[in-house]
Amino acid sequence: MKQDWIPLALVPVIALAALPLVGSVPTWVTLTVAGLAMGMMIFMMASGLTLVFGLMDVMNFAHGIFISVGAYGAATVLTRMRPQMEAGSLAADLSAMIPAVLVAIVLAGLLGWFFERVLIRPVYGDHLKQILITMGGLIVFEQLIHVVWGADMIPLPRPSAITGSFILGEAAIERYRVLAVIVGLAVFAAMWLLLNRTRIGLLVRAGVENPEMVESLGYRIKRLFVGVFVAGSGLAGLGGAMWAMYQEQVTAQMGGQVLVMIFIVVIIGGLGSVGGCFVGALLVGLMANYTGYLAPKLALGSNILLMVLVLLWRPRGLYPIGKA
């Protein structure tokens, strides 16, 4: 089977093209690692949304709430384990971070299950209603976060083992960013294996292309919908927890604030394509960091420009899915 490597090759091409513009190698290394780390976190937050788009044809504008709830779940655990994290040992940090991340995934997954059952199931096939109900859900649940956790921003302690930087030559590389890259790669590898090496993955890939035909082969696609929605929400929760530790604070609006960037990634990658989402997220992360350094005034528009250029080149995204 022939692989299309051109979109993936764009990542090193853009990175290398930025090197002469940045001028200094240490600065370029720092920016590149920061861009890749940001890309990995965006990928974690966006990968569930792209599958939900592709498989269920659902426009879920409430995806940001899974990010926020994941972040608050992680913040609750980390805040309570603050004394433990100040011990300075990796084992103590991990004993706080692992439950924090698990709580984030479970809380966001449960909320995803509730959303699918109560809000989205009645509006399958009706995009306008999906937009309205998911926007409404986002607003209601943001307010519910205020009720449960309070309206103020919560400062989030970052575990000491992942605070600070590695010094590589003259370049300073933040430890947390390296961790984000490792976790992002692990999530991508796990998703790749699940989608390409298991029967469930085969069903999901087929369902993204043609759900009706999957049903005609005797599979109950609605059960698959629920599973994918819950898993996608859980991933968003994981991304939210990572994003919160990166920002060192949580707010109810943090999910909504990154939603535009997530939609850009999903569109650039090709609706329903996890591989496209991964490459798109890396491109967005790198672009945001390079333009933020080279031309800060353009930083906000750089990802829109990237999306326009990609869609002019490949109108259905980097890795379009052969939708029936």
Added chain:
Amino acid sequence: MPEPMLSLAGVNTHIAQYHILHGVDFEVPRGSLTMLLGRNGAGKTTCLRTIMGLWRASAGSIRIDGRDTTRSPTPEVAQLGVAYVPENMGIFAGLTVEENLRLAARAGEPEAKRLEWIYGLFPAMKTFWRSLAGNLSGGQKQMLAIARAIVEPRKLLLVDEPTKGLAPSIIANMVEAFRELKRTDTTILVVEQNFHFARSLGDAVAVMDSGRIVHAGRMDALAADAVLQTKLLGLSLDSHQ
């Protein structure tokens, strides 16, 4: 007389505000190959989709192998042993030929002996085993769609216009494949517009017009009656030879 494999009685189907099927009645005898003919827009595809549960019958009843499936969801109909090849073939373009067939094998993996039989019918499936289905030619895609439907033994095979847009040499290949399938005693219902193809394979025939069955009988009787052909289908077989 044995119970037919498929029977429709007074089936009506509405799609949104449109009333498409108006009391369709017909039967598909066990082990036969029945052709469902009719002009464009006569309701043939709607009929297949209604049998498959993809569109819900608003009235009437559908029985498959003695079981009422009128209200059954599509996966349940498929699990009864019904395979469906839609007009657009419904192949998964982003999956390989192997993955398309593996997905259709509900037992998990296609049986080796069955696969050899399929390779005999459609040698291209072996040649392009690891190729993406989206990269196949139109004829090969149709072969894959049919191969996928028969990757496991089925009780009833529903095929929508298998010759549409295919070259004559591929159609000849399809005729041979359907003849071989008939030898396995699979009950087959084929929607078709190509009367030559239909005549060469069909045991029985039903003709639809404006959402109703307007003729049902033996295929050889229709093939021998030029006047009836002209009346029902607007063609005479002689004029097409």
